[in-house]
Amino acid sequence: MYRMRDLLNLAAREEAAELRLEAGRPPVMLLRGKSQMIDGVLLTSDEVAELFRSIATEEQRRELDQCGDLCFIFVADNSARFSITAVLQGQHLSLTAKNLGR
Numbered sequence: 001m002y003r004m005r006d007l008l009n010l011a012a013r014e015e016a017a018e019l020r021l022e023a024g025r026p027p028v029m030l031l032r033g034k035s036q037m038i039d040g041v042l043l044t045s046d047e048v049a050e051l052f053r054s055i056a057t058e059e060q061r062r063e064l065d066q067c068g069d070l071c072f073i074f075v076a077d078n079s080a081r082f083s084i085t086a087v088l089q090g091q092h093l094s095l096t097a098k099n100l101g102r
Contacts, residue, residue, distance in 0.1 A: 001047060001050075002043075002047065002051065003051075003054070004051040004052075005054070005076060005077055007019055007021075007027055007038070007051070007097075008055075008074070008076040008077075008080065008082055008097060009076055009077055009078055010029075010038070011029055011080075011082075011099055012076055012080035012099060012101065013078075014031060015031075015099070016029035016030055016031050016036075016099055017030040017033075017098065017099055018030040018096055018097065018099065019082075019095075019097040019099075020035075020094075020095070020097075021043060021048050021051060021094065021096075022043065022048065022094040022095075023043055023044055023045040023047075023092050023094070024043070025042060025043060026039055026040055026041055026043065027043065045091060045092050045093065048092075048093050048094065048095060049093050051095065052064075052093060052095055055074050055084070056072075056086075060072055064086050064088060065088075068087070068088045069086065069088065070084075070085070070086045071084065071085045071086075072084050073100070074097070080099065080100075080101045081099075081100040081101055082098060082099060082100060083097070083098040084096070084097050085097075085098070
């Protein structure tokens with residue numbers, strides 16, 4: 001299974017504009033205007049939810065449950081800053097992490 005901090009650190013290292021996580025698809029980085037899969041392993045809904053929980057505070061988790069979407073700033077281990085957007089569509093969560101340091 002993926003670790004969110006590892007995915008964000010990879011996105012920062014590669015200078016990706018975005019990291020996209022969605023159930024039924026592999027993690028994708030937007031590099032120089034083109035989508036690039038990190039590998040071919042498809043994410044499950046539970047994995048996307050766990051990746052979100054690994055970086056979100058309890059308050060952010062509650063807000064997502066109440067509102068269905070959420071945006072917050074997260075600073076990765078290497079000090080890279082990301083704008084995280086989480087959207088609940090039914091039972092499925094999708095995450096987009098925009099790299100603010102590019």
